[in-house]
Amino acid sequence: MSNARENILARLRAARAERVPDYIPRWSPAHPEGDELVALAVKHMEATRTLVLRVAPSEIGATVRDLLRQRSVTNLLRAPDTWVGELLDAQWPGDGECELLTWDHAAPDYCRDVLFPEAQASITTVKALVADEGAVVLWPTPSEPRTMSLVPPLHIAAVRVGQILPSLAEAVAAFDWAVNRPNNAVLISGPSRSGDIENTLRIGVHGPMELVVLLVDD
Amino acid sequence: MHNADFTRNVAKALNDAPQRAHLEHVITNFMRGRRGLFNDDEELAALREAANAVKRRVVGRLAEVLERLEASCAANGIQVHWAETGEEASNIVLDITRSVGGKTLVKSKSMVTEEIHLNKTLEANGCEIRETDLGEFIIQLIGQTPFHIIAPALHVTKEQVGAIFAEKIGIDYTEDPDRLQAEARRFLRERFRRADVGVTGVNFAVAETGTICVVENEGNARMCASVPRVHVAVTGLEKIVDRLADLPLMLRMLVGSATGQRISTYFNMVGGPRRPGDQDGPEQVHLVLLDNGRSRMAGDEELRQSLQCLRCGACLNHCPVFKRIGGHAYAATYPGPVGTMVMPQLKGLDEYGYMALASSLCGACGEVCPVMVPIPSIIRRLRVEAHDAHGAVLDHGHDAARMESLAWSLWAKVMTSPGLNAMARKTMAALGGALPAVGPLGAWTSVRVRPKFSSKGLADLLREEDAKEKGSK
C-alpha cells in the first residue's frame, strides 16, 4: 500500500509542469453595506425557498412559538448556553404546549436515540450569513452539534443582523478561517431539496423540510 | 467496447423519442439556469480565467500539492490513503470498514466511486452499501449506472420509480413524486442511523487546510459525513485547490455551471474527526486519493488540462451529441464530452477509443467549461493518439494499421498538386450520380442528397469572368 504513495508521487514529480500561473486573479463579488447588504442577503436566501423573518430580540420567543404552532410542532431543540437559547428560555411561556429539548451530553448516543426519532425542530446560532451566496455559515460546536441543524424536519437559524457578511470570500478572511480550521463547517442556503424524480424540484428529501432564518436586530 | 456496439447503442437511444424529449427538456433547463446566473459575458470570461488559473496551478504541480494536502490532513486527524488503481481504492474502503467491524455503509453521490466500482467490491465481500442520493438510490434499485453525472436518474419516469419502490422497498405502488420522496426519506433515514461507515466523494480538497468539501442539495452527504462512526471520502487526486481562499470562486463556478444555483443547498467542509467534547461526527475520517490513470495524464502538457475538470456536467448539457444519445449509449462511467475526453485516458484507447469519434468538434463544450478545459482539442488529440506509435495515452497507436492512414496520405498528395486536385473534381463531376452509394457516400446520402461536384472550379469561373470584363472594355 505504501508503495502506491511513492509510485504516484514519483510519476507526478516527473510530470511537473514547466510553467504554472503564479498569479491567481482575485474574485470579489459585490460588496454592499448597511441596508443594501441585508436586502441582498434576504433576496438570495428567499430565492432558495428560505423563510426570512426580521425580529427584535424581544420578539424571538413569540415568533418562534407562532412558527411552531402553525406547523403543529410540539418540541424544539435548542442549546441553553447560546445567545438565542438564553433569549428563548427567558421568553418561553410555561404552558407545556411545546417542549424545549436540550441535547443530553450524558446520553450515550443522543443523536441516534433521541434526535432522529423525536426532535421535530431545532434552533441554532450561526457563524455568519453570507449575502452573495445567500447561505448561513455554521461551525458546529459541542453545544450545537453537526446533526442538530440537519436531522429535525424544521431548522431555524438565528442570525444577528451584524453577522451578515458580503460573501464567503469575506468570511474566509474575517474568521481567519485557514488558521482557525473548524473540524466541521457547513453552508446552508435553503431546505433540503432534490430534483431526482422526473427532474422537478421537491423540497425536503433528507435534511430539513424547512429552513427559517430569524434575522435578529442587534 | 467496439464502435459497432456503440453504433447499436446510438441507434437505440435515437429511437427512444420520449427519452430524447425529456432529456432535451432537462438540459435546456440546466442551460437556462447557468445562463441566468452567468449573464454577463465579460464577467464570466474573467471568472473562467481565474478558475482556470487556480486549477492549472494545482495540476501543474500535483506532487507538491498532494504532499501539502496530506500533511494538512494529518494535522487535522484525517487519515490519507493512496490508491494506484480503482481496485486498490475499493479495497482500502473495504479494509477500513472491516477494521471497525462494520458491514453497512451509506454513500452519497460520487462519480469517482462509480469509476472504481466500489459497490461491487463491497457487496462481493459481504457488505451492504446503500446509495442515498435520491437519484442514485433509484438507479441502484433498478440496477443501472448514472445517466448524467449530476442527474443520475434523469431518464427514469415517476411510474418506474413507483414500480421499483413497490418491488424493492415494499411500499404500496404510487406515482406521486412527493409520496415517493417521503418514502425514500423514511427508508434512508433508518439507514443513516444504523450505518457503520459513510462514504462521500469530494468536490474540493483544500491543500492548505486539509479540508474535504462536498457539494450537495439533499443533505445525504451531510448525513454520511456526520452520522456514522467512520467517514471515508474518495477522490481523484486532481480535485484539489491550493488555498482556502480559492474555494469561493471554485464553488461558484462548479455549482453555477452545473445548475445555475449561486451555491448548493449544502456546502460541507469536513476538517477532521470529532474532537473531545463533540457530541456527534465521525470518530475517524479517511481520505482516499485515487490515481487510476491520472498521473499519466499529468505527464503531458496538453492532456494534463483534462485534470482541471470539476465534473460540473455543463459540457454534457451543451453537447449536441449527448443531447441526442443521452448518457447510457456511451457505455462509460463518464459520458458526454468530459467522458469522451477522460475515459480513453483513464482506461485506454482499446476499450474506449470509439468515444473519441463521437464528437463533431463543434466546440460547445469548451465554450462553457468553467475551468476552460480545451475539450475539443483533447478529443482531437485522442484521434491522433489512436494511430500514433509514440503517443502518451494508454494503447496509443492501437489503430495504426487502418486504411484511413492511406486515404489521408493520398488526400495530401491531391491537395498539394493542383493538377490532381482539378482532375479529382472533374472526375467526381463526371461520375456524379454514377458513384455507388456505399461507404462514406452511403452514410452521407442516408439523409442528404449527393454532393454536386462542379465541372468548373473557382479558378475557371474567375478566368471566365475576367475575360468577359476585358472583352466588354
Add this chain to the structure above:
Amino acid sequence: MLHFPASAPVANYFGTCLVDMCYPEYGMAGIRLLRREGVEVLCPPRQSCCGQPAYNSGFLDETRTVALHQVKVFADNDAPIVVPSGSCAAMMRYHYPRLFEGRPEHAEVLRFSERVFELTQFLNNVLHPAYKDAGAPIKVAWHSSCHARREMDCIKDSLALLAQLENVTVLPIDNEHECCGFGGTFSVKQPEISAAMVRDKAAAIAKTGAEVFLVGDCGCLMNIAGHLEKERSPMRGLHIAEFLWERIHA
C-alpha cells in the same frame, strides 16, 4: 483581439476546397464583393484545402503537408488572406500555429496565420461597404457555423452586413447555437448522430417560415441544404456572399 488593416488595396482570396469542388459560384460572389470595394483580388490557382478534414481526423503529418502548401502559395505578398468560411479561416488562423509549434516553419506559419480573415469579417471591419437593397421584401433564416461563432467570432459581422439590407428580415432559429451535425468526417463516421442533428437543424430552419436560409460556411450548407433537398423541402440555402451580391444587384 484581431488586428485589422486600416485599408486593403490588395487582398488574397482563399476560396476553400469545398467552394472549388461544389460551390465555385459562391466563391465568385465573395470575390465580387471584395472587388466592389475597390480591392484588387489575388486568387492563386495552386491553393487547395485548409487541411481541416485530416486535422480533425487526427492525421497531423498529412495536415501539415497540406497546410504548408497553402502557406507557400500565399507567400509572395503580405496582403490579407480572405476566406469565405469561418471554419477554414479559423483553421488557418488559430490551428496552423499550433500545428507547427516548435518546428522550424513556425515563424513563417505565424506570419501567414495573422493575415487570415473571414470574408464578412473583413468586409465589415476593413472595407465598410454600404449596401443598398435592391430586392423585394424577404424573410431569411441565419445559421451560424460553430467555428465562425466560437473561433473566428465573425457572426456579428455577417449579421451586420445583412442588417444593411432594408428589405431583408432575419428570423431567429431555435437552438441557434447548436451544431448542424456536419463536423467534416463526423458526418460519415457517426452518420446516425449526424443525421439526427441535421434533421433537427433543418426542422428548426423550416419552422421559421423563412424563404431561404443563409450560412457563411459551405460545409453546413451542403449538410443542411442536402438534407432539405432529400426531404423535398422547398427551402433553399445560400452562402451569404451570394445572397448579398444578389440583393444588391437584383
